[in-house]
Amino acid sequence: MLSEQSAPVIKATLPVVGAAIDEITGRFYRKLFDAHPELLRDLFNRGNQANGAQRQALAGSIAAFAGMLLEHPDTRPDVMLARIAHKHASLGVTSDQYKIVNEHLLAAVADVLGEAVTPQVAAAWDEVYWLMANALIAVEARLYEQHGTPEGGTWQPMTVVARHEETPHTLALTLRPADGSPARAFRPGQYVSVQVELPDGARQIRQYSLSAAPGAPEWRITVKHVREGPGPAGEVSSWLHDRARVGDVLPVSAPFGDLTLPAGDGPLLLASAGIGATPMLAMLHHLADTGSSRQVVVVHADRSPADHAHRDELRRLVGTLPHASLHLWYEEAAQQASASAPPVAVSAGRADIGGMPLPEGITAFLCGPLPFMRTLRGDLLGRGVPPQAIHYEVFGPDLWLAEQ
Structure with a gap:
């Protein structure tokens, strides 16, 4: 819940911040990657940075969260937070990275809005950020605990045990833990992250839904080949289609995602x-x-x-x-x-x-x-x-x- 001091400030400034949010997030990412180029190389999706999709998603989540704090001050948008937290945990995001994001995001707000960002305005938006960040950190900590791993440590080596071209543009890869043990169970509808090392040394990560039976001893992912068109070709999907072979070992995350079947017998x-x-x-x-x-x-x-x-x-x-x-x-x-x-x-x-x-x-x-x-x-x-x-x-x- 927003404090009594911050709520009227956010209400008054949300239209201004919302109008400039795309410029703010663009400036934020430039600052972040200038200071931490390793995040673009090994964590953030370079394709989504190039086409602006990640900037739009960040802008939408910030504006939506601030609006929900004002419209529903006594509730927390758990559905929205859970969706983001599952994605973060699948990428191995850690709590210390939120401090880095906070530093560069608030600096971007100050750069874009200039003198309008008084100390009171800065403090109010800092409060919004940490309300969202601390909620996400708590959810992500529970997800890591459920998998019995330290923060950011859900990765495991998985061996490609089968490869099948489903269509000219989709490839099914069957994966099994490299130590030969059965793959862990997952909830139907969940996804995993797959990391590949690209020719330039970047270690890019993408998420793929698990497309086979949850109780099977192996996992299966089905990868659509994102070809060059209006946007750049998919770096990871292209690598998997062109290079992934039976016997290859890939770092794969634990299963995450909240699009899962409810219990019961409803239609x-x-x-x-x-x-x-x-x-x-x-x-x-x-x-x-x-x-x-x-x-x-x-x-x-x-x-x-x-x-x-x-x-x-x-x-x-x-x-x-x-x-x-x-x-x-x-x-x-x-x-x-x-x-x-x-x-x-x-x-x-x-x-x-x-x-x-x-x-x-x-x-x-x-x-x-x-x-x-x-x-x-x-x-x-x-x-x-x-x-x-x-x-x-x-x-x-x-x-x-x-x-x-």
Whole structure:
């Protein structure tokens, strides 16, 4: 909760800070990386720095947190904090790094706003920062404790034991602990971080959802090859597609992420597009392995059947669930279900759930490009699904965070 002294200051200055937040975060990152180039080399995603996505995500989270402190002074935005904390823990972020961020972020605020940053204003925004930072540090400490590791120490060497090209643009890698022990269990929907050493010596990190059964002795990740287009090519996805081979050993984090199935027997909507199918696959594996009788509506959208990674596996999993249905949309040629496949509704075009029958009390999980998720969320809200029953996962910086 904001102090009585700081609350009116934040209320008065939030519009000014919000209007300049993109410039502030840009200045912040320049200052941070000038002072600590190793953070850009080995922690921050260089691609997201180049295209501005990380700057937008930071700006959104700061503005959203400050706004929530003012609008709901007696509550803490735990959902937002948990999402950020899981990502930080998967990267190995430590509490001392928050002091470094604080120093350069407040300096950037002072640079951009100049004389408007009085000592009172600086103190109020410092309070906002540490309210958010200390909450994140506490959540991250609990996550590290749950994994039985010291702060930032969840990394383990994993051996690539299988490699399979699912589509021309997606690669499935099966991983097992390098010491030969079984992979630890995870909650369906979680992800891991994978670190690779690039030709220039940088050790870049990316997150990938675990796409196979949670109880299996091995993990599987499915990597979309991010090719050069409007933005730069994906450094880590390109390295994994071009160089990762059976027998290679990669540093991999423990499983993290809060997009996980709730307990109980309530109905579910699992809606994905493109590579967003990966966390849904783990959820379906879990439901199938536990003999679930839940009502499950599975929706997936893709460019074409040939681009749909794990297509046959998805059909098979849905077919094992007694009260599940599968609805597929392909922007290009639609593929009809074969006689041996479970009942599948296949349509051409973009996913549209507006007229789809949904059971009462459904809990929805969304994963895919932001326009896809925004559209489906809007449709669900319009049909009376409460906001707290709609969960999502964003691959990359969470540019949707400030809108929730």
